[in-house]
Amino acid sequence: MVKDNSIFQQYVITLDTDWAPEYCIEFTADLLIKRNCKATWFITHASDMIKRISENKKLFETGLHPNFLPNSSHGKTAEEVMDYITRLCPDSKIMRTHALIQSSPLLSLINSKYNVDIDMSLLLYETPNITPHLIRLSKESKGLLRIPYFFEDDVEMYNPKKIWDINNPKYHINGLKVFNFHPIFIYLNSDIIEPYEELKKIGALSTLDKKTVDPFVNTKVYGARDLFIDLIDYISNHQSASYTATDIASIWYKLHG
Template identity: 30%
Template sequence: MTTGSPWGALASERRFAVTADQDWAPEWATEVMLEWVRRLDVPLHVFQTNPSPALDRAAEEGLVTRGWHPNFFPGSTHGDDEPSVVRHMAEFLPGVRTVRTHGFRESYLALTELANAGIRFDSQFPSAFSGHLVPSVHASGIVRLPVYFEDDVWMRMFPDSGPELGITPLRATLAAPGLKILNVHPIHLALNSPSMAFYDSRRSGIYGEGADPAALAHDGFGVRDVVTAIIDAARADGEKWRSFEDLCDEAAAIVDSQDTLAVLPSA
């Protein structure tokens, strides 16, 4: 292996996957996201906050896989403390093994509670669109797969950018080895938000019976166009878009085969 890294191909090659944070999105926005996934034919792993018939149907047909998106912030409707939030998630969406917390909020206690509930993988760290990202192992035993691209980070760093900029700022790190996990939000994809200011201007109209997706959406270049361009660029380079769950399995197999990546008690 060219890098000498114990992470093997995860360090020396590129691995591309798409994830989404549901974030209480209205069903119409979730449907827009699912249609986008169908059209592009990419596997999608959704970190889910709340019930969604659209996501239930998509999971049944194999269009998406799912994990938890718990809210550990004060005042959370998921619970008053870490144990109660984890219990809520386990009752709402049992049998999953992945997590990304709302707002990337975390603590040692929260991660330990999640591990005790059966969570084995997270995708918590939002990088600065960094190359050479590899997994790590938390003290709880959770294997961590960092995020390469976070849509609202892009919208804050490059607000109202147009097609002339496109994905130019990402070209160097996109070409570098390592994990390329993209994270999107249904509402930002549905609105094709160009900035957080645009999204904030639409907040009051996105819920309720009177929501008009066509009227709410941005009619110019937005974050959906950016993410689509990343997907197309990787494919043009001959790369494959993989399931996030497959990346989890690949990382776990490497951890299990090495004695230098973690010191954990025997199961």
């Protein structure tokens, strides 16, 4: 494991489950398992496949993915949402909010009342020299370590100069490079958002079977799945180790006391 600041040049995989069908989550997990690649999964719901992921302590960790948007299935208030999501992952101390909803009071509540001490709700897209940083939001706070992330698959779909090639220089700038993917976009090999939006009109994602979803899979151009596979192959071939978000946090604390 990297023991100095070179850790903050590494690539890290995170995933937001976002109510994806079981076979999409399984498909994604199998790609990682095949390459012995670690990842942090941010959980929105309970399922048999998510239970299997949480039991694979060697490769995976599960984090909280609370939905604070209006009409959330997680709850009406911040406390209701956090009570719900912490029941799914009672031991988790790491979070990325759904839709990146955040505020100082919200982060303070989550840090102090729910003992979340790592947050990944800050997207610094294609930004060089990313490194974790510690903030304190109350006098009593022991600190919330924020680990910004560098890439998100659906954001790339809106990029007029989108690139799904891991060899492109934009993916090799200085700094920590946390990539975030969604199992549904990996399964669909999404290059544009429209097929996903059409799928959502059919029904709740978690209820859609493969027969319904498979016609929407992109097989014509490079997409999110291609980048994901190339990235985890790159990590396997070029990094001395792969990392969860908690691994990164632990190394940061060792370096900063």
